[in-house]
Amino acid sequence: MAEHRSLPVPDGLEGERLDAALARLFGLSRTRAAEVIAAGDVLVDGQAGAxxxxxxxxxxxxxxxxAPPSAPKPRPEPVPGMTILYEDADIVVVNKPIGVAAHPTPGWTGPTVLEGLLGSGHTVATSGxxxxxxxxxxLDANTTGAMVVAKSELAYSMLKRAFKERTVDKRYQALVQGHPDPLRGTIDAPIDRHPSGDGRFAVVAGGRPSxxxxxxxxxxRALSLLDIKLETGRTHQIRVHMSAVRHPCAGDLAYGADPTLAARLGLRRQWLHAVRLGFDHPADGHWVEFESPYPDDLVHALEVAAAES
Structure with missing residues (x-):
């Protein structure tokens, strides 16, 4: 169902093109914004805009x-390479491989964690x-590592709350270009959709705290292996923050990584891995932690980096 919105142009969009302004205001791609404008569905002070x-x-x-396109319904199908780190009546913790999204979304035609679990005979919560x-x-489709899925309705509600209240310990490791200065620190910078509307995210004034x-x-020699703890969980957060401080994840071409270095390391995606996940178990509240080993492509890249140092 179409949605009608009326609002003044914010001060921060002064001088922006109309298609760019729409993209930023409503999270559209520039192409989609241009289509809406061409259809005559955008009025500026009562006049059709260009x-x-x-x-x-x-x-x-x-x-x-x-109306936004509806997400496809899950089609149960086993996912090669996805293994189970832990399972009980309430939760299942998977080791997510490369090229697997968390769940079906419009435009994604690859495998998903949800479909893989259903296709392998696992039950999951029906909430949401x-x-x-x-x-x-x-986790991003090309970010590997530990990911928990709720099996019971109790687990779903309690884990959703835990992630919202930031009581989950989410630990990642990233191989980044260069050497961060200081060697240990905090990046506190708001994130929102990239003004280009191309699906990337960026540090943006007025974005969501991250x-x-x-x-x-x-x-x-030219790289650093980092241990990373997230306080917030924005889309592409680590990739955006490391790029913003000029130390993009190796192999992350979308966020400014060196393609020559990526090729030398044998990387076809960002070197980023969800190495550990800890939280209060929803059944009885005791603390549980799960670890995921590096996949082969990340191990190879580390070996190359060490050999060149």
Missing amino acids: KSDRMQAGSWLEVTLP AAERQGIVHR VTHYDTIEAF
Whole structure:
């Protein structure tokens, strides 16, 4: 169902093109924003807008947004390479491989954790939207490591609350370019969608508060292996924050990594791994922790980095 929105142009969008302004305001891609404008569904002070029109703060926008595409329903199908780290009546902790999304989303045609669990005969909680049942947190499709899925309704509600209240210990390791200075620190910078509308995220004034703690485990000639603890869990948070301080994850070409270095390390995705996950078990409250070993591509990249140092 289409959604009608009316609002003034914020001061921060003064001088922006109309298509860029729509992309930032409503989380659309620039292409999708241009389509909405071309359809005559955007009025600026009562007049149909053109995508190249420059915005004036305080002008009145009237926008008819098309209904978002519905996410596909899960199709149970085993996922090769996805293993179970732990399972009981309430939770299942998976070791998520590369190229696997957490759950079905519009436009994603690859495998998902949810479909893999259902396809292997595991039960999951039915709370939440059908395409996200049991999912209480996510890892990027090309980020590997430990991920918990709720099997019982109690586990779903308690784990959702735990992630929201930041009582879950989420530990990652990342191989980043260069040597962060200081070797241990905190990146506290708000994150929102990238102004380009191309699906990336960025440090943006007025974005959602985002906090990343890092500590150097080992320094190589041109790279550093970091231990990372997240306080918040924004989309692409580690990748965005490390790129913002000019130390992108090795292999992360979308966020500014050196493609020559990535090729030398044999990386076809970001070197980022969810190495450990700890939380209060929803059944009885006792603390549990689960660890995930590095997959082969990350091990190989580390071996190359060590050999070159």
